[in-house]
Amino acid sequence: FPKTTKPTQSSAPTPMLTRLLRLRSIRPQPAVTIIRFHQAKHSVIRMNSTDKAGQDDVKLPAISAPTEEEQQLMDEDLAEASEVFNSLFSTRRPKDGWAGISSGLKSATKGTVAGMASLIAQPIAGAQEGGVKGFFGGLATGVASAVALPVTGICVGAYQVGRGVANTVEAVNASKAGMQWDQEKREWIFYYLNKDKTEVEELEAAIKAAKDGTSGDASKTDMNEKKVKDREFYDLMGVSTNASPGDIKKAYYKEARKCHPDKCPDDPDAAKKFQTLGYAYQILSNEQSRATYDKNGKPDSNSADAANEIDPLVFFAVMFGSHLVEPYVGELWIATTADTMMKDAMEQQQAMDTENMTEEEAAALLAGKTTSTTSEEMRLKQRKREVKCALNLREKIMPYLEAKDEDDLITFKTSVQSEAATIAATSFGATFLVTIGFALQVEGEEFLGFQNTALGVGGHAARWKKTRKTTQNNFKLMGAGINAATTGRKAMKEVETAQRAMDEKRAQDNVNIQLGGDANEGESAMDEEQAKLAAQKLEETIPALLELAWAINIRDISRTLKHACKKLFTDAEVPMATRIQRAEAIRIIGEEFFNIGKANGGEKYSVKDAADIKARAEVAVMTTMAKAQGQEVSEDDTEEMIKQAKNMRADAENAANGEGGKTGNN
Numbered sequence: 001f002p003k004t005t006k007p008t009q010s011s012a013p014t015p016m017l018t019r020l021l022r023l024r025s026i027r028p029q030p031a032v033t034i035i036r037f038h039q040a041k042h043s044v045i046r047m048n049s050t051d052k053a054g055q056d057d058v059k060l061p062a063i064s065a066p067t068e069e070e071q072q073l074m075d076e077d078l079a080e081a082s083e084v085f086n087s088l089f090s091t092r093r094p095k096d097g098w099a100g101i102s103s104g105l106k107s108a109t110k111g112t113v114a115g116m117a118s119l120i121a122q123p124i125a126g127a128q129e130g131g132v133k134g135f136f137g138g139l140a141t142g143v144a145s146a147v148a149l150p151v152t153g154i155c156v157g158a159y160q161v162g163r164g165v166a167n168t169v170e171a172v173n174a175s176k177a178g179m180q181w182d183q184e185k186r187e188w189i190f191y192y193l194n195k196d197k198t199e200v201e202e203l204e205a206a207i208k209a210a211k212d213g214t215s216g217d218a219s220k221t222d223m224n225e226k227k228v229k230d231r232e233f234y235d236l237m238g239v240s241t242n243a244s245p246g247d248i249k250k251a252y253y254k255e256a257r258k259c260h261p262d263k264c265p266d267d268p269d270a271a272k273k274f275q276t277l278g279y280a281y282q283i284l285s286n287e288q289s290r291a292t293y294d295k296n297g298k299p300d301s302n303s304a305d306a307a308n309e310i311d312p313l314v315f316f317a318v319m320f321g322s323h324l325v326e327p328y329v330g331e332l333w334i335a336t337t338a339d340t341m342m343k344d345a346m347e348q349q350q351a352m353d354t355e356n357m358t359e360e361e362a363a364a365l366l367a368g369k370t371t372s373t374t375s376e377e378m379r380l381k382q383r384k385r386e387v388k389c390a391l392n393l394r395e396k397i398m399p400y401l402e403a404k405d406e407d408d409l410i411t412f413k414t415s416v417q418s419e420a421a422t423i424a425a426t427s428f429g430a431t432f433l434v435t436i437g438f439a440l441q442v443e444g445e446e447f448l449g450f451q452n453t454a455l456g457v458g459g460h461a462a463r464w465k466k467t468r469k470t471t472q473n474n475f476k477l478m479g480a481g482i483n484a485a486t487t488g489r490k491a492m493k494e495v496e497t498a499q500r501a502m503d504e505k506r507a508q509d510n511v512n513i514q515l516g517g518d519a520n521e522g523e524s525a526m527d528e529e530q531a532k533l534a535a536q537k538l539e540e541t542i543p544a545l546l547e548l549a550w551a552i553n554i555r556d557i558s559r560t561l562k563h564a565c566k567k568l569f570t571d572a573e574v575p576m577a578t579r580i581q582r583a584e585a586i587r588i589i590g591e592e593f594f595n596i597g598k599a600n601g602g603e604k605y606s607v608k609d610a611a612d613i614k615a616r617a618e619v620a621v622m623t624t625m626a627k628a629q630g631q632e633v634s635e636d637d638t639e640e641m642i643k644q645a646k647n648m649r650a651d652a653e654n655a656a657n658g659e660g661g662k663t664g665n666n
Contacts, residue, residue, distance in 0.1 A: 088110055088111070088114060089106075089107040089110060089111065089152070089153060089156045090103040090104075090106040090107045090110070090156070090160060091107075091156065091160070092186055093163065093167070093186040093187075094160055094163055094164035094167060095164070095167065095171055095181050096164055096167055096168045096171035096172075097161075097164045097165045097167075097168040098164070099164050100160050100161045100162070100163055100164015100165060100167070101161055101164060103157070103160040103161075103164065104156075104157030104158060104159075104160040104161040104164075105157065106157075107153045107154075107156040107157040107160060108150070108153045108154050108156075108157040109153070110153055111149045111150045111151070111152055111153015111154065111156070111157075112149070112150045112153060114145075114149045114153075115145055115146040115147070115148070115149035115150045115153075116146060118141075118142050118145035118146060118149065119142040119143065119145065119146040120142070121142070122138040122139065122141045122142030122145065123135050123136075123138040123139040123142055124138070125138055126138020126139070126141070170188070171188075174188035178190070178570065178572055178576055178579070179191075179572075180570050190572040191567065191570045191571060191572055192571065192572055192573050193387070193390055193391070193394070193567055193568070193571040193573065194573060196387055196567065197387050197391065200380065200383055200384045200387055203380055204380060204384065207376070207377060207380065208235070226241040226242050226294070227241070228241050228293075228294040228295075229293075229294060229295055229296055229297040230293070230297035230298055232280075232298065233280035233283055233284055233293065233298075234284070236255070236276065236277060236280045237251040237252055237255050237277070237280060237281070237284070238251055238254075238255065239251045241294070245285065245287075248281070248284050248285060249281075249285065252277065252281040252285075255277055256274065256277060256278075259273040259274050259277060260274055261274060314620075314623060314624045315335070315620045315621070315623075315624050316332055316334060316335035316338070316620075317332075317335065318616065318619060318620035318623050318624075318638050319616050319617065319620045320332065320427075320428050320549075320550075320553065322428075322432065324422065324423045324426060324429070325423060325429075325432045325436060327389075327392040327396070328389065328392065328393070328436050328561070329389065329432075329436065329557045329560060329561070330385035330386075330388055330389050330560065331385060332553055332556060332557075333382070333552070333553075333556040333560075334549060334552055334553065334556070336378070336381055336382075336385075337378065382560075385560060386560055386563045386564045386567060387564075387567065389560060389561065389564035390564040390565070390567040390568045393564060393565070393568055393586065394568060394582070396585075396589070397582060397585035397586065397589070399411070399412045399415070400412045400581070400584070400585035400588070401578065401581050401582070401585065412585070412588070413588060413592065416588065416589050416592045416593070417592050417596065420433055420437075420592055420593050420596040420597070421596060423593075424596055424597060424600045424602075427616070427642070428550075429597075429600075429602075430596075430597045430598075430600035430601055430602030431550070431554075431597070431602045432557075432597070432602070433593045433594065433596055433597025433600070433602050434593075434594055434597035434598055434602035434603050435553075435554050435557050435558065435597075435602075436557060436561065436590070436593050436597075437589075437590045437591065437592070437593030437594025437595070437596075437597055438469065438558075438590065438594050439557065439558045439561040439562065439565075439590070440561060440565065440586050440587070440589050440590030440593065441587055441590030441591050441593075441594055442462050442465055442466045442469070442590070443466075443561065443562060443565035443566075443569075443583075443586065443590075444565070444583045444584065444585075444586040444587030444590060445458065445459075445461075445462035445465075445587060446459050446462035446463050446466065447459070447565075447569045447579075447580075447583040448580065448583050448584065448587065449461060449462050451576075451580055451583075452580075469558075470555075470558065473551070473554055473555050473558065474555070476551050476554075477548075477551040477552065477554075477555055480544075480547045480548040480550075480551040481548055481551075483544050483547065483548070484541070484544040484545050484547065484548040487540070487541050487544040488541050488544070488545070491540060491541045542614070542617070565586060568582055568586070569582060569583055614645075615642050615645035616642055618645055619638055619641045619642045619645055620638075622641070623638055623641075
């Protein structure tokens with residue numbers, strides 16, 4: 001039962017009392033039930049008609065049906081109890097017998113742990129509220145809970161095991177039919193890749209419409225649409241970047257009727273909206289100005305502001321050289337997360353009324369809104385990324401599926417090898433090949449193993465191989481995180497020490513000046529040396545941070561390709577024979593990628609070349625600034641700029657070392 005406050009002399013009977021009375025009234029009694037209300041304690045005592053006279057006895061009146069408010073309270077209590085029960089015990093429908101056993105063990109374990117916790121916590125809570133009497137009352141409650149909860153957990157566990165065993169036959173038949181288990185709906189369904197693509201587009205349009213206050217259809221985007229520098233004008237008219245001039249014209253007239261000042265006399269911003277819409281149509285209706293807009297963005301963009309804008313997607317793409325593997329892995333999670341958080345923070349900051357709230361209130365509001373919005377959008381972006389990767393893989397393997405003879409198969413394999421060699425020639429390309437190759441190979445082997453081997457032995461072997469590799473990657477990620485944290489903390493301490501020394505020397509210089517002396521030039525030179533030392537220590541942390549970033553990328557790529565391959569292999573739009581062919585082609589791509597990447601040292605992704613890291617970071621910043629100003633920078637340009645930056649840095653260091661040697665000789 002939910003908690004009820006202790007009634008006072010003037011309080012009315014509680015809803016819980018009413019429920020108890022109602023329950024008592026429907027039970028047949030051999031004698032008339034009498035209720036005595038003691039005004040001092042407001043307690044309820046059940047008596048029969050033979051009780052002594054002289055008391056203020058009141059015969060129980062007939063109790064009517066519960067009111068709407070009382071029924072609502074009872075429903076809320078029942079829903080709350082059900083929620084607590086479901087959160088404590090595993091009661092969801094199990095997929096099969098193994099899932100039932102797992103769910104049963106979880107329920108039994110949770111019940112036992114909850115019972116032991118109650119046995120310890122109840123006496124303590126009772127002692128705090130009621131002293132010795134409360135302690136013993138809490139002890140009694142704790143003992144009862146320590147017995148009831150484990151027994152309940154065992155009963156629920158047995159029930160879940162039974163449900164799982166009963167669902168095993170359905171699971172076997174559904175799996176043979178190519179159906180997939182929906183973790184959210186807890187049922188077997190047929191998965192369709194193209195349908196998933198459509199759903200993602202609709203969800204993306206709905207989220208955008210919620211932000212912009214427009215209709216979902218107007219905000220709908222196509223995954224395959226043309227990439228442009230800025231799509232604000234397209235979104236303003238609710239068209240795709242692939243829209244034809246006729247579609248743009250129709251959309252303009254449709255939107256113009258909605259925001260025309262004569263049609264919206266109550267909207268003070270109608271004139272401004274209509275003017276902006278007209279300007280957008282003027283740009284997009286002209287073929288030349290539209291091409292310029294697609295390439296450089298809005299003509300009136302402020303170059304100074306654009307120069308200060310860093311696009312995380314461009315920065316990390318240059319930093320890791322992932323442009324060639326983007327069809328396989330999509331946009332890296334680390335880049336997407338940084339981009340989403342930055343955009344959400346900027347939008348929320350612009351929307352907040354900072355003049356009428358304190359900094360603490362603004363920060364709390366910003367954190368809350370950003371967290372909720374970011375979480376939803378990040379899940380959708382990851383789902384969209386997996387769908388796009390699956391679609392790209394489907395297109396990549398089409399030559400294999402359409403092969404008519406052995407020569408076509410050899411041609412397909414040769415093209416994969418050529419692509420892998422091109423990727424391996426780029427920075428971090430070998431590491432990408434090993435990661436992508438292993439993921440594709442093991443996913444193909446797992447699907448084929450369950451389909452083609454007896455009892456799925458090959459599939460279980462591939463799954464164990466994948467689990468072992470995942471465990472290794474998790475340990476590497478943990479080690480990289482610890483190393484990055486340790487290195488960063490050490491560098492910060494050294495920087496703080498250098499800063500304190502600089503402050504002390506600066507204070508001493510001020511004292512000398514006040515006393516009529518001159519500042520010590522030697523100490524000033526030492527300050528400069530300490531500043532260089534601090535910068536050097538900070539630079540030393542970059543390899544550790546990049547090592548951590550790479551560990552995150554490897555885990556991210558593996559998880560993304562796992563889900564993308566599952567979508568590709570379980571697509572019910574094609575027969576099982578075609579799905580098996582897809583898995584074979586994916587396995588071939590994985591084998592070739594992995595072997596070529598391994599031959600180029602891709603298994604050792606440890607980052608130790610500080611000069612290369614610095615050069616890539618500098619070029620990444622310059623590239624993002626150049627693209628923000630509308631300049632076109634290709635991937636080949638960035639790689640050439642990185643090589644030049646490394647050579648220039650090496651020449652500068654050699655020149656500095658040469659001058660140092662001459663000075664020492666002199």
